[in-house]
Amino acid sequence: MSKTLRLIALAILAVLPISAFGQANPYELPDPLRMEDGRLVRSKRQWIKERRPELMEMFRSRMFGREPGTAPDLHFEVLEESPDAFGGLATRRQVKISFDKDENYYLVLLMYIPNNRKGPVPAFLGANFKGNHATTDDPAVMMPSKEKLATYQPGYVVPDRNANGHRWSYEYILSHGYAVATFCYHDVDPDYHDGFHNGVHKLMDGDNPRDNESWGSISAWAWGLSRCLDYLETVKAIDSRKVAVIGHSRLGKTSLWAGATDQRFALVISNDSGCSGAAIARRKHGETVEAICRSFPHWFCANYSSYGGKEETMPWDQHELIALIAPRPVYVASASEDDWADPVGEYFSLVGAAPVYRLFGLDGITSTTVPEIENPVVVGRMGHHIRRGAHNVLIYDWERYVSFADRFLK
Numbered sequence: 389m390s391k392t393l394r395l396i397a398l399a400i401l402a403v404l405p406i407s408a409f410g411q412a413n414p415y416e417l418p419d420p421l422r423m424e425d426g427r428l429v430r431s432k433r434q435w436i437k438e439r440r441p442e443l444m445e446m447f448r449s450r451m452f453g454r455e456p457g458t459a460p461d462l463h464f465e466v467l468e469e470s471p472d473a474f475g476g477l478a479t480r481r482q483v484k485i486s487f488d489k490d491e492n493y494y495l496v497l498l499m500y501i502p503n504n505r506k507g508p509v510p511a512f513l514g515a516n517f518k519g520n521h522a523t524t525d526d527p528a529v530m531m532p533s534k535e536k537l538a539t540y541q542p543g544y545v546v547p548d549r550n551a552n553g554h555r556w557s558y559e560y561i562l563s564h565g566y567a568v569a570t571f572c573y574h575d576v577d578p579d580y581h582d583g584f585h586n587g588v589h590k591l592m593d594g595d596n597p598r599d600n601e602s603w604g605s606i607s608a609w610a611w612g613l614s615r616c617l618d619y620l621e622t623v624k625a626i627d628s629r630k631v632a633v634i635g636h637s638r639l640g641k642t643s644l645w646a647g648a649t650d651q652r653f654a655l656v657i658s659n660d661s662g663c664s665g666a667a668i669a670r671r672k673h674g675e676t677v678e679a680i681c682r683s684f685p686h687w688f689c690a691n692y693s694s695y696g697g698k699e700e701t702m703p704w705d706q707h708e709l710i711a712l713i714a715p716r717p718v719y720v721a722s723a724s725e726d727d728w729a730d731p732v733g734e735y736f737s738l739v740g741a742a743p744v745y746r747l748f749g750l751d752g753i754t755s756t757t758v759p760e761i762e763n764p765v766v767v768g769r770m771g772h773h774i775r776r777g778a779h780n781v782l783i784y785d786w787e788r789y790v791s792f793a794d795r796f797l798k
């Protein structure tokens with residue numbers, strides 16, 4: 389079957405009733421291997437030199453915006469360190485990662501490194517929603533400072549300690565030989581629309597006027613993940629060539645974009661990233677481009693909203709965001725009750741990206757039958773599961789991520 393026919397077949401199969409997840413709009417995906425000038429990509433080299441840069445430009449100019457280079461004065465200060473975390477399982481380190489000389493702009497990274505290690509260990513890195521202190525009951529984890537809180541959304545209420553502890557299975561991750569690092573995403577760019585006067589936009593853009601391609605918040609959070617990786621490169625206990633970037637929901641959109649913009653990330657995990665993450669936009673199932681741009685305009689560059697209600701006119705779709713991770717391992721996870729994030733659309737972005745992995749001589753997920761709930765699938769460097777239950781990150785998800793990472797990072 390020709391590539392075009394296969395894509396059409398995929399589109400048709402994708403709209404067959406999948407009762408658990410409902411119907412979607414009929415669609416035809418753009419071929420990730422078709423250059424804008426119509427040529428077909430036939431080699432790895434052509435992908436790397438021509439098509440990948442073309443797609444990066446597409447995502448930058450029309451969706452996430454153009455991220456700047458590194459911070460003007462990136463420097464690190466260890467604020468606290470102790471080898472006694474989790475009853476001696478790990479060393480906890482809290483590090484201030486500053487972006488400017490005066491330290492007006494910084495994030496606080498919380499790291500746990502397993503004590504039982506022979507050499508440098510692989511790591512998971514991901515931003516968190518509610519603050520480092522909310523990811524664990526470890527009482528030594530610092531609360532956000534008053535100074536930091538003053539930069540967050542007016543009226544922000546500090547979540548309780550351990551409020552999101554169920555999302556961070558630290559002891560499980562550590563006991564499997566991985567370090568884990570996280571920071572609160574508001575540290576990099578507070579998640580509300582104030583016209584980009586807060587967070588690193590202000591630092592990095594200065595007085596430059598914004599245009600339709602200027603970076604939004606997802607791009608800023610991804611930039612923050614890259615600055616953390618800059619730090620991890622200086623930590624001897626970590627093998628910085630083996631860092632998996634992970635994120636949930638809006639931060640799953642962010643981990644995918646971080647994986648695209650920063651090819652130092654060795655493995656990329658999207659947990660329930662949904663619309664504008666892994667989910668195929670053309671399906672218009674659950675959250676749509678129009679809905680996301682209405683509720684969260686600051687996440688994207690201004691151009692993105694012009695595709696609201698016109699997804700079929702997008703010159704790309706989200707399988708091409710997955711393709712930008714190739715040939716590195718990528719994992720896309722969904723939850724069965726998370727219809728808003730369109731689990732079927734998330735699955736089909738893997739299938740749509742598989743031809744690019746194939747170009748690298750790698751197998752990928754190609755079945756047009758969406759896997760059953762809690763029937764994880766790993767093919768080549770692609771992994772997938774649909775966890776039973778709601779939008780969340782739970783131990784079930786972490787078990788799958790650790791076992792996927794074991795194949796590539798150990």
Ligand code: GCU
Pocket residue numbers: 636637638639660661662663675680683728
């Ligand atoms: C909202 C939004 C989603 C996003 C989610 C989250 O539901 O519509 O796009 O993924 O928030 O980040 O939790």
